[in-house]
Amino acid sequence: MHPFTLPESIQARVAARCGTPHPFARLNPKSTALVVVDLQNGFMREDVAHAWCPMAEHVVPAVNRLAGALRRAGGGVFWIQNTFDARCEAEWSVMQDMATPAARARRAAAMSEGTVGNALWPALDVQPVDEVVRKYRYSAFIQGSSELPARLRARGFDTVLITGTVTGVCCESSARDAMMLNFRTVMVPDGCAAMTDEEHAASLIAFYLQFGDVLAVDECIAGFAATDTKEAA
Template sequence: MTSGHRWWIDPREYARHEERRGRRFAFESLTPSRTALVVIDMVPFFVTANPHGRAIVPNIARLAAALRPAGGTVAWVLPAPGERLPAREEFFGPRVYEIHRACGGEGPPADRLWPGLTPHPADILAEKTAPSAFFPGRGPLPGLLDARGIDTVLITGTITNVCCESSARDAATLGYRTVMVADANAARTDAEHNATLHTFYRSFGDVRPTDDLLALLHPAGR
């Protein structure tokens, strides 16, 4: 059984941006060849026990299926153990720290994704050693995207208010046009999910549902 988030943006936030910049959304169009769908941490550790995580699988698959033939990029990002960080071990405690260090699973990255999410040969598979996939020195993703001329990223995956939010904020800081996909990110509760969407829309980038983005990737008449 799966359950999607009841996501929500306060209408006052929409009105605030409409008054400030004259439109609701910062990024009103997408160039598919310069757009990447970034899928964060869709591995069994984060998805198995979370019905919200299972619920976003179809939307991630829909976006990937639409973006590839339009010339865009799909990037799958998985956790890697990385170097030991004493401060993080102190924060989590030794037992939980080791659990988190192993959360990405073992084996080839493509085999560690949640079943039903299948990378294609032209997709990017990248690991990260920090919550953010875009933090300098913690993973190859920014360089791989830059090599393909990507200027827009659609952030999806788990968990909305941890690795997805960290990645989205850092992507925006690096200058990418950044969109968090409202119904293709998953947290543990609606409250946690919506708190992140509120903050991100207010201060960093756009928040839009899958159907909106599919319409931007395939405008009417094209």
């Protein structure tokens, strides 16, 4: 996993604005969903990937551990599948224009529904109680991308924990849009993967400064317990 620590100076700026460096340190698990973004063969298996992220495989144990802890505490787990279809060509032409014909062809081959690349990484602990949601943009929350916001609200979830790959693209764009849609949003540093440590850190810090919280897996699990303790009291 990427080494990452929030700089003290950055925490101080957040504390000055929020009154605490971690506004979402206490998490009600029953209203919290883990959103796992794009942990698919098309980003993780070098032979079929169109955008291989070598670090992504290494965050899987942490993601599985967080998923198990949240399920046991009464929360939900949502696995997001980045998917390519004809709408991506017609309705998201700007993204297509920013890629070479060869890159567009690789993405279509890797991420179209039913392909090996589109499938979730086999080591993920996907359970029957979980939900799998397809998305058609980088962000899982932006209008027209997926059914995720509606599914979350239908089950009473107002808090989301963002994990997956790549930290600064699909994870961060999902996290920012989630906050804009009024979800309490946390990015999980040891559950996200980027191409470099520097890109990972830059994304998390930019998000943390204005959009939500950054809590490691152990801190999230402690947040579930803190809520249980307060309710019991």
